[in-house]
Amino acid sequence: MAADCPRVLIAGDRSSSGKTTIVAGLLSALRGKGFSVQPFKVAMDYIDPSYHSWITGRSCRNLDGYLMKEEAVREIYDHAAEKADMAVIEGVRGLYEGYDGDLGSTAQIAKLLRAPVIFVVDARSITRSCAALVKGYMDYDPQVQFKGVILNKVGSDRHADKAKREIERYAGVEVVGVIRRNEDMHLAMRHLGLVPVLEGKTRHEGFADRVARIREIVEDGIDLGRIIEIARGAEPLPEVQPDLYRKNSVGEGVRIGVARDEAFNFYYRDNLEMMELAGAEVVPYSPVHDKALPDVDGIYIGGGYPEIYARELSENAGMLSSLERAHERDLPMYAECGGLMYLGREIEWDGERQEMAGLVPGKARRGEVRVVSYVHGRLARDSPLGSAGEAIMGHEFHHSEMIMDEGLDYAIRLERGRGIKGGWDGVCQGNMVASYTHIHSASFRGFPANFLGACKARQWPSL
Incomplete structure (x- = not known):
């Protein structure tokens, strides 16, 4: 049942924290382990979902707490996650950024779907400050289920050890991944964001190789087994009554x-x-x-x-x-x-x-x-x-x-x-x-x- 589907939400401390490339690598790693993975994207972006759909072979669905009623968010999730082994939800911008308060934020979706959160921190040039940042995010809304941290753009082993030790000591949440600073973690960009997959495959030489390299870097840097365990610990969701996805004859013959x-x-x-x-x-x-x-x-x-x-x-x-x-x-x-x-x-x-x-x-x-x-x-x-x-x-x-x-x-x-x-x-x-x-x-x-x-x-x- 989709209600029992293991799930995890990957959130960030800000835009450009590296969520999308980390999610792309995570999805690819899970596919490599034989998982059927259902991807989701918070908010109404088209481009990030094009990567997630291509990697998983399942259409990425958008979830938006401002444009959609809560019942619709739950139904879209339930419908798309049917028969999946695991669902991965990518957040948007910083965890708490929304249209009005919680409305439209990644945090709203995390709470609505009772999703364990893995928090991506842009750790470039900070070590102990990572702990203060993580603790501040955790205390801001205790209803958000922080279950792990991924440190991104880390410069050295010493950098990683210091930040990891302070986060686990001060914030009390485990670090489940450390991604080293690496130019191979960048995907082609333009004026509206990432280059869409259909264009990347036809116009950008080495596009598939770059995505494969991202998988290698992410899989090497994260504790994939622990992330799967966290996803399997997600609370079951209540049953959803179909409203959006109902057959009708409005377009019959068209x-x-x-x-x-x-x-x-x-x-x-x-x-x-x-x-x-x-x-x-x-x-x-x-x-x-x-x-x-x-x-x-x-x-x-x-x-x-x-x-x-x-x-x-x-x-x-x-x-x-x-x-x-x-x-x-x-x-x-x-x-x-x-x-x-x-x-x-x-x-x-x-x-x-x-x-x-x-x-x-x-x-x-x-x-x-x-x-x-x-x-x-x-x-x-x-x-x-x-x-x-x-x-x-x-x-x-x-x-x-x-x-x-x-x-x-x-x-x-x-x-x-x-x-x-x-x-x-x-x-x-x-x-x-x-x-x-x-x-x-x-x-x-x-x-x-x-x-x-x-x-x-x-x-x-x-x-």
């Missing part, structure tokens, strides 16, 4: 084309699974490589890095023409972030301009700041996303901005968040909606049902 390749790969597995549970068929296609859209009833273009693949996307004239014809037929389209950029007239990035689909009356360019934020608001008009007045929650994650024509219609009025322009998001033309907002089926329950309904209504207009 085929949804999902743009999925090295340019577009920011998707939540739950969104696609909800389409499948509704009876729809998810049909992957590649805007980079395919010459035309597949035979589908709707198009879903998620986020990614179209700015990196702008030349390839622009030169694929067949796909751009196919999109234009689909829009002329008023085929329902929903695009998020990178998809919004792709549907615009052009992408201007690092001194180069490339023409795009031209369906959205605007152009994309590099913004002055990176935008990472929760968003919430309401649908301002009827659209494939739903009916006017419906509340919507999601998040933004981009380093671009859209320069839009005036006088356009927008589907979403934001109460929090930036959106495309002046608090408006979801530029809307006919059955096309393109937004910066990313939505998850547990944060906006209207998706994908409303979108599938729009696709079916166009398929059978008399119904």
Whole structure:
């Protein structure tokens, strides 16, 4: 049973403490021991989960205490952990960072799932101070189950021994790993964080070798057996009543084309699974490589890095023409972030301009700041996303901005968040909606049902 699945949560003292690389190494080490491991990521990141999914062979699921009700967090965990030997949850930022108090924090998820916490400390240039830091984190919220510490970026054996001795003496928690400072522990980065796995495998020489090396370093530095023991000591969770993952017929007979390749790969597995549970068929296609859209009833273009693949996307004239014809037929389209950029007239990035689909009356360019934020608001008009007045929650994650024509219609009025322009998001033309907002089926329950309904209504207009 998923309720009894051994589990551990890897938290950090701050961003860039090394959680993601340590989790990647831990997952790989567990797979090497024959474990079926279910990965999770706190908050709504896409990129870290791409590594965890690739390493484990199981789709990493996101858990967010702000965007999701507690019941939804438990259900997502329970559903994904079914038949797994162990679950590993990666935290976000510092353990206690949240939207408002505990809300949206790693600590909230740790308590909600009764997960033992292994705390990663960036120990560069500190020894005894590590003990004070760990004790402070433990005392801040005694309900968080601190079960172990991993010291990261350690310079020497003497450094490790001194920090370990003081932590175990003063904080009373065992050190279950020491990772030495090593340049091989770094993965390729860019303006939104790590390079996604699909791109890393195709564009970065030695990518798989680097991940294998990370496993070696982590496995050599941690007490894997003790971490497994800690995970097996997790309290059983109460039974969950299904609410999200229920079969229905909303999308029966509908085929949804999902743009999925090295340019577009920011998707939540739950969104696609909800389409499948509704009876729809998810049909992957590649805007980079395919010459035309597949035979589908709707198009879903998620986020990614179209700015990196702008030349390839622009030169694929067949796909751009196919999109234009689909829009002329008023085929329902929903695009998020990178998809919004792709549907615009052009992408201007690092001194180069490339023409795009031209369906959205605007152009994309590099913004002055990176935008990472929760968003919430309401649908301002009827659209494939739903009916006017419906509340919507999601998040933004981009380093671009859209320069839009005036006088356009927008589907979403934001109460929090930036959106495309002046608090408006979801530029809307006919059955096309393109937004910066990313939505998850547990944060906006209207998706994908409303979108599938729009696709079916166009398929059978008399119904």
